[in-house]
Amino acid sequence: MIPRSWRTLATALTTAVATAMTVGAAGPVPDQYDEFGPEIAAIMNKPAYQHAQWGLLEIDEATGRVIHSRYADQFFIPGSTAKLVSVSGAWHTLGGDHRFTTPVQAVGDRDGTALNGSLVLIAQGDLTMGGRTKPDGSVDFTTIDHTYADDVPGATLTPENPLAGLDEIAGQVRASGLTEIRGDVAIDSRLFTTSPGLDPGPDPLIINDNVIDLLTTPAAPGQPAQLSWRPQIAPYQVESTVQTVAAGGTTDIAVTASPDGTHITLSGTIAADAPPTLKISQVKDPDAFGRTALIEALARAGVTVTAPPTGPNPVGALPATYDGTQRVGAYVSPVFAEYGKLILKVSHNLGANLTICLMAVTAGSHQCDGGFPVLNGFLRQAGIDPTQLQLLDGRGGNPVDRVTPRVENEILHYWQGTPEADRFREAQPILGVDGSLATACEGCPTCPGKGKVWAKPGSVVGYDAVNQRLAVGGETLGGYLDAGHGRLHTFYLAVNGASTPDIISFFDVINDLSRISGLLQEQAAA
Known part of the structure; x- marks a missing residue:
């Protein structure tokens, strides 16, 4: 490619x-x-x-x-x-049969169904975190991957939920008996640090390839185009001013983002007879993104967190060792x-x-x-x-x-x-x-x-x-x-x-x- x-x-x-x-x-x-x-x-x-x-x-x-x-x-x-x-x-x-196990540890003391402390996801370099995994355990792909959406025409999405791994972890946390985290949620990404020669540079936590998918679908000529995007995580906000033009017209969509990547704007035109057009926007802070996504997954599973759901990843909450802590969830990947x-x-x-x-x-x-x-x-x-x-x-x-x-x-x-x-x-x-x-x-x-x-x-x-x-x-x-x-x-x-x-x-x-x-x-x- x-x-x-x-x-x-x-x-x-x-x-x-x-x-x-x-x-x-x-x-x-x-x-x-x-x-x-x-x-x-x-x-x-x-x-x-x-x-x-x-x-x-x-x-x-x-x-x-x-x-x-x-x-x-x-x-x-x-x-x-x-x-x-x-x-x-x-x-x-x-x-070839290696699997990545991404654990979540309860750091602190349990008080019945509450944790007086922090919940920490220890990132393990899992490439998809369940976001492409099919029911049979294979990993899904399309002819032109969504990561090429800004480079090659015709990129498409797989149907799987990009947050599937986090949802599974959140369900396990709830199944462990926890319903309240009286502290914070943190991402431990100390596994490795990328190098300047690697572009794109990997992070230990990768959710949806660390991009936001932006799919524009034409409407009637003269009408605003329809926009869908995923994964929808706070504080990310997406706006579109893309207009539908007559069939056979020009499809030209530009994507701009704020310096922190959380405010995304699409502008331009899409022809009425054009297929849905995919663009992407990079996640600038994968750890903060993953932390918020996990907090929101926990909420869907019935687990509340007292800390604000958005903001920087609280690296100060990371312990020197996880000895004596309790594992309350883990996502296991498909084979390598x-x-x-x-x-x-x-x-x-x-x-x-x-x-x-x-x-x-x-x-x-x-x-x-x-x-x-x-x-x-x-x-x-x-x-x-x-x-x-x-x-x-x-x-x-x-x-x-x-x-x-x-x-x-x-x-x-x-x-x-x-x-x-x-x-x-x-x-x-x-x-x-x-x-x-x-x-x-x-x-x-x-x-x-x-x-x-x-x-x-x-x-x-x-x-x-x-x-x-x-x-x-x-x-x-x-x-x-x-x-x-x-x-x-x-x-x-x-x-x-x-x-x-x-x-x-x-x-x-x-x-x-x-x-x-x-x-x-x-x-x-x-």
Whole structure:
């Protein structure tokens, strides 16, 4: 998926689209990609790749035979295929069946059904806190995740209640016999501190990905648009002046927020025939937000709190130790494999950066940067040379990030020798089926490889002001090909240095890599 730098790029896209510049007439060296077959060569020889460099490594998983190799040991900008590295490190370190237990402790003395003291939720780095969990324990996702609502058109919401985990905890507190907290409610987020290289920076407490969802639905032309938003937590207030314009008109919605993020305003227009349009606004203080959300959940469960429900998180109420305190509730997450699937299927940036922090915690560090040595250790244990990559985050959005096609293949190969082989493979987006590859076949008369390619895509794109076009620093795709008869090939495909005149042709680049992967799959299964 597109990194968050897209937000700054978006204002320039109107100019880029209007200009609709074309790539120069001079073409690449003829026949330089013939080794891949005429259909793939035709794609790689497109004008968009005139000054670009392609890399590809495809290996028969069963025999180790190299099928295709081009610049296999050269660094490429990975984009979100870096998530294959970070998720692998956390999956190996924590275990696919690891569950996060987020406890709530009663700190003080009980007086019948009242607590003379504070209730403390000890945040554990749970990515969803029940906000996406389906009844069967799996984690829900949509083709374009709500966290991309400001960056990619068509983002949608899952139907689950983003406050489900807090509601479950509140019900447990009430079931423990408490009906009154004669003190305060606090969030203990001392588990880890994020680092400057992680953007977005994770917090130990994550509710609804720490965003407010803002859904605008058109009304009749000339009428105010309808607005719904979630989760509705005090003191957050949302106002909208968005107007509905005639069918076929412009949909352009802007979101502004107060410095503390609690007062949000939507303005602009939405066409009468437009689908509901989702935007998001960042939660600036996750601990204060979570504290208020928990107090409100307690009230719904029949537990009153004497402290004001809004205001800063009372860190002074946090004890040095929880020895001698009573646990009165706990939320237990789905297994980590489900979180790994969420991160990989929708390219969840916050979750990918969170994996670095979670690895740090396993090493006894409270600084997220402590996760990188753990990642290094995983690679070495797996027999992989860590100098084949360089990372400063878990999502693939830092300018430092580089990988070789070989290291990505080696990581993919590692999983095939573990009991998690199928679960890890199926956690990747599936070409033409789900996740960020769900729409890869749209507009194509045929879709080679549909349902037979499991792969993580990645994009790094910026605006070239000199030429008024988009500069595709990197477009990548790495995963598994169904080679028939129960066989798999690992592959990593990358192109760095492409350029396109506008946003529409940028999506053509994404589809080009998807099509190449499908053609590789057909060759492998032939």
